[in-house]
Amino acid sequence: MINPERLQRFFLDLVQIDSHSREEKDVADYLRAHLESLGAIVTMDDTAEIIGGNCGNILTRITGPLEDRVEPLLFCAHMDTVVPGKGVKPVIDGGVIRSSGETILGSDDKSGIAAILEMLYVLKEDSIPFGEIEILFTVAEEVGLYGARNFDTSVLKSKRGYFLDTEEVAQVGIAAPAAYRMTYKIFGKEAHAGLAPEKGISAIQVAAKAIQNMPLGRIDAETTANIGVIEGGSATNIITPVVTLRGEARSHSDEKLELQVEAMRQALKKATEEAIITVDGKKFQSKFEETSKREYKSFHISEDSATYKLVAKAGEALGLKMGREVSGGGSDANIFNEKGIESVIVGTGMTDVHTVKEHIKISDLEDCTKLILKMVELHR
Numbered sequence: 001m002i003n004p005e006r007l008q009r010f011f012l013d014l015v016q017i018d019s020h021s022r023e024e025k026d027v028a029d030y031l032r033a034h035l036e037s038l039g040a041i042v043t044m045d046d047t048a049e050i051i052g053g054n055c056g057n058i059l060t061r062i063t064g065p066l067e068d069r070v071e072p073l074l075f076c077a078h079m080d081t082v083v084p085g086k087g088v089k090p091v092i093d094g095g096v097i098r099s100s101g102e103t104i105l106g107s108d109d110k111s112g113i114a115a116i117l118e119m120l121y122v123l124k125e126d127s128i129p130f131g132e133i134e135i136l137f138t139v140a141e142e143v144g145l146y147g148a149r150n151f152d153t154s155v156l157k158s159k160r161g162y163f164l165d166t167e168e169v170a171q172v173g174i175a176a177p178a179a180y181r182m183t184y185k186i187f188g189k190e191a192h193a194g195l196a197p198e199k200g201i202s203a204i205q206v207a208a209k210a211i212q213n214m215p216l217g218r219i220d221a222e223t224t225a226n227i228g229v230i231e232g233g234s235a236t237n238i239i240t241p242v243v244t245l246r247g248e249a250r251s252h253s254d255e256k257l258e259l260q261v262e263a264m265r266q267a268l269k270k271a272t273e274e275a276i277i278t279v280d281g282k283k284f285q286s287k288f289e290e291t292s293k294r295e296y297k298s299f300h301i302s303e304d305s306a307t308y309k310l311v312a313k314a315g316e317a318l319g320l321k322m323g324r325e326v327s328g329g330g331s332d333a334n335i336f337n338e339k340g341i342e343s344v345i346v347g348t349g350m351t352d353v354h355t356v357k358e359h360i361k362i363s364d365l366e367d368c369t370k371l372i373l374k375m376v377e378l379h380r
């Protein structure tokens with residue numbers, strides 16, 4: 001049986017410990033103290049040094065009497081929060097916990113951490129027969145999934161993972177898109193805009209043409225793209241020599257994503273190739289440089305997979321009406337699926353995350369904890 005007061009205490013403690021990305025050490029210390037008091041061995045990897053943070057990913061495992069009989073399961077949550085997340089003052093109001101309105105609440109993802117912690121206490125107290133559970137708390141999820149990326153999954157025994165990191169408890173995140181992030185530098189030719197405009201190529205104009213010809217926005221049911229930043233120019237009397245564009249593309253299909261990135265590239269290629277001038281018998285042509293990086297791969301977990309079925313079965317046993325959800329963004333689960341650990345995302349009740357209106361219903365936090373506990377109980 002879960003202890004609602006203790007669960008709430010964990011949650012309130014955690015949200016009041018500052019942990020912006022790369023500054024998760026105080027949360028890790030809090031967790032380490034609890035995990036060690038439960039008799040668990042806690043290890044921290046060397047991600048902190050790689051990413052310039054003050055804390056690495058922390059891993060622990062607990063074993064039950066069925067250790068040799070059932071496959072181990074991984075539960076995961078991230079320790080970092082987005083900004084503004086310092087000095088959170090949680091307010092409890094009619095069964096809902098919210099922030100004071102000055103900061104986020106940090107239920108993303110401290111609700112997941114609190115639920116896992118409470119589950120571990122209950123497993124110890126209630127002598128529930130279970131196998132082996134691996135618990136991973138990652139860092140720097142919010143700024144680029146850096147904890148998950150740098151975590152060495154070969155130290156895990158689990159082949160299946162549950163990431164407590166989405167909103168509705170009864171909606172299992174079974175799919176998420178792949179994403180690219182791109183930076184394009186467009187080069188024109190500098191000239192005085194009043195004295196000799198014919199001697200210049202405006203990088204702004206080239207960029208405008210390229211953007212005009214790019215497929216952007218909603219491309220199809222699975223694919224989106226955006227140019228979100230445009231920078232360049234310093235004065236109205238100068239024909240701008242350089243413009244930088246930054247954009248992204250996402251798709252649930254890795255193939256469509258590649259096509260989209262290529263289409264954006266072609267728009268730039270065409271616009272730059274068309275911008276040619278001749279000055280004193282010499283030819284000048286606009287050019288561009290592209291730095292594009294695939295951030296993560298997409299994933300899709302089928303309804304028949306044991307990974308999904310375990311959550312669905314546990315939810316139904318608790319009387320929840322379970323559904324499947326497709327996410328619009330990437331999370332640690334993308335990285336773990338890519339690394340071969342089949343993973344789904346479990347909801348905790350966190351709502352309006354990444355805003356100062358973020359809140360969570362206490363009953364949802366309890367349901368999430370009951371759900372993961374039931375999963376462990378039913379996993380035979």
Ligand SMILES: [Zn+2]
Nearest residue numbers: 078108109165
């Ligand atoms: Zn999150």
